[in-house]
Structures are given as structure tokens and as C-alpha cells.
Amino acid sequence: MSERVIITGGSGRLGRSVVAGFAAAGHDVVSIDQTLPENPARGVTYRSIDLLDAASTQALFEELRPGAVVSLAAIAVPFSAPEDVILRTNAGIAHNVTAAAVASGAKKVIIASSPSIMGYGSPAGWVPPRLPLDEDVVPQPWHAYGLSKYVAEQVAAMFAQQTDEVKFISFRPCYVIAPEEWEGAATQQGHTIAERLDDPSLSAVALFNYVDARDVTDFLLTALANIDRVENGAVFFVGAKDAMARRPLAELIPEHFPALSHLATGLTGDAPAFSVQKAKEVLGWEPTRSWRSELRTEPGSGPDTST
Numbered sequence: 234m235s236e237r238v239i240i241t242g243g244s245g246r247l248g249r250s251v252v253a254g255f256a257a258a259g260h261d262v263v264s265i266d267q268t269l270p271e272n273p274a275r276g277v278t279y280r281s282i283d284l285l286d287a288a289s290t291q292a293l294f295e296e297l298r299p300g301a302v303v304s305l306a307a308i309a310v311p312f313s314a315p316e317d318v319i320l321r322t323n324a325g326i327a328h329n330v331t332a333a334a335v336a337s338g339a340k341k342v343i344i345a346s347s348p349s350i351m352g353y354g355s356p357a358g359w360v361p362p363r364l365p366l367d368e369d370v371v372p373q374p375w376h377a378y379g380l381s382k383y384v385a386e387q388v389a390a391m392f393a394q395q396t397d398e399v400k401f402i403s404f405r406p407c408y409v410i411a412p413e414e415w416e417g418a419a420t421q422q423g424h425t426i427a428e429r430l431d432d433p434s435l436s437a438v439a440l441f442n443y444v445d446a447r448d449v450t451d452f453l454l455t456a457l458a459n460i461d462r463v464e465n466g467a468v469f470f471v472g473a474k475d476a477m478a479r480r481p482l483a484e485l486i487p488e489h490f491p492a493l494s495h496l497a498t499g500l501t502g503d504a505p506a507f508s509v510q511k512a513k514e515v516l517g518w519e520p521t522r523s524w525r526s527e528l529r530t531e532p533g534s535g536p537d538t539s540t
Contacts, residue, residue, distance in 0.1 A: 242306030
């Protein structure tokens with residue numbers, strides 16, 4: 234069923250795909266971002282606003298009266314701004330958008346979190362209870378970005394305690410790969426996908442996680458359609474079925490994270506370090522895209538089939 238959907242951060246790496254996908258699915262999409270995209274999607278309404286301005290955000294939402302809100306807007310990269318700015322910005326946006334969504338009558342709210350809240354890469358050392366990571370493993374954020382995303386999840390949980398008339402979901406999208414990046418464009422860290430595969434140390438910093446932006450879009454569409462089946466305030470990992478690696482993580486993780494060697498033995502074949510089993514069981518969603526099928530080694534060439 235089509236409805237008006239506000240998507241914040243619609244001009245970003247993930248947002249562009251989500252906006253286009255929701256519009257193609259027949260939704261009345263309003264993209265809110267501080268900057269407008271160079272190539273606007275057909276049939277989409279674009280609005281620019283500072284989401285840290287709570288009063289202006291609420292006024293705009295009440296004008297638009299969305300049925301659903303997907304909150305993607307945030308400073309998207311750890312350490313890309315001062316720590317206090319990242320925490321204040323991301324936590325503030327999460328609260329302002331969620332509060333405005335509820336006040337404007339939206340019945341479905343989905344908030345973007347991040348796998349980085351789990352704590353991998355901590356300078357003090359990090360050893361989770363198990364791999365692959367699932368939603369029952371307690372987050373241990375160690376930088377402002379991770380903390381801000383954990384706060385965003387708690388914002389959703391807080392509002393879920395205030396009303397049973399609105400359903401809330403938080404999701405943790407793995408390292409997002411935009412469609413053009415399969416063709417050789419630089420990823421968020423500035424490397425190409427081929428470079429990340431050729432040098433495992435580039436992907437090791439994120440435990441080799443990734444997800445195609447279009448698979449995230451499919452997850453969000455599925456989540457909205459099935460949100461009544463979800464426990465209010467639920468959290469989901471959203472990632473690819475495989476790891477961003479040519480070798481099994483059972484081999485790579487001991488090389489890059491010796492303290493996790495005893496946890497990696499079950500990550501055989503192309504198994505990733507993040508489980509999407511909950512999304513499959515609760516929502517019926519599974520990722521369909523892999524670097525093995527999507528990566529083009531040269532513009533216009535076929536998929537990369539090397540192992």
C-alpha cells in the first residue's frame with residue numbers, strides 16, 4: 234500500500250537509493266536534506282531544512298503529514314568532525330525527527346543505526362561473546378559516532394515506551410556500497426571495492442562487512458510492509474550474505490584480530506561476521522546482491538568471478 238514517506242538524508246550515499254526505490258515502489262516520497270541531489274529522482278519532492286532545529290522540523294512534518302518516516306540523516310563517518318559535534322548532531326537529529334514524526338501523526342518510524350556501535354576496533358581491545366554478531370550481543374561503542382547511533386536506537390526505544398500507536402524499528406546497515414561503486418567509483422573510505430578486496434586490511438577495520446544500498450532499500454520496504462509483525466523498538470542488522478573478502482574470515486580474522494581467533498572458526502566459506510537471520514525470520518527479508526555478482530572489474534565488463 235502506497236503512502237507518504239519522509240526520508241531524511243535522502244541526498245546521501247544510502248539515501249539516494251532509498252529515495253529512488255521508494256518512489257519506484259509507488260510511495261509519495263519527500264526527501265529532506267540540507268543539500269539537494271545533482272540528479273533528483275522523478276516524482277520525488279525535495280525539501281531542505283536543518284533537522285537540528287526542532288521547531289522547524291516539527292512544523293515541516295506537520296505540514297507534510299507523513300504516514301511513515303525513514304531517518305537516515307546524520308554525520309555518516311566516524312571522526313569526520315569533532316567528537317562533540319558528531320554526538321550532538323546525530324543524537325539531536327534522531328530525537329528531533331522521531332519527535333516530529335510522532336507529533337505529525339506518522340504511524341511507522343525507522344531509524345538508521347550502525348554496526349560500529351558493537352565496538353570493533355576499540356583501542357582498549359574488543360572481544361565479543363561470539364561471531365557472527367547478532368542483535369543479542371550488547372553494543373560497546375568507543376567513539377562518538379558509535380555512541381550517537383546507539384543513542385538513536387535508544388531514542389526509538391524511548392518513544393516506543395510512550396505510545397503503542399506508532400511502531401518503531403532501528404536498523405544497522407553494514408558498510409554501504411552505492412550502485413556506482415560497483416563500477417569503480419570510490420567508496421566511503423576513498424578506496425575502490427577492488428582495492429578493498431585486494432588488500433584485506435582495508436576491509437578488516439569494519440570486520441569485512443558491507444551491504445548493497447539497493448538491498449537496504451528492499452529491507453526498508455519490507456520492514457514498512459510488515460512492521461505490525463515486529464516487536465516495537467526492534468533492532469535489525471542489515472548486511473550482505475557474504476563477507477567483503479576473497480578468503481574465508483576463519484583465515485583472515487586471526488591474521489588481523491588475533492584476540493578473536495577462537496571465535497572465527499565457524500566463519501567458513503564466504504560467511505560474514507554479522508548475522509541477518511533475525512531480519513529473515515521476523516520480516517522475511519534476505520539480501521540478494523553480492524560483490525561476486527555486482528562488481529565490475531572494468532567499466533562495462535561482467536561480474537568479478539575471481540576467488
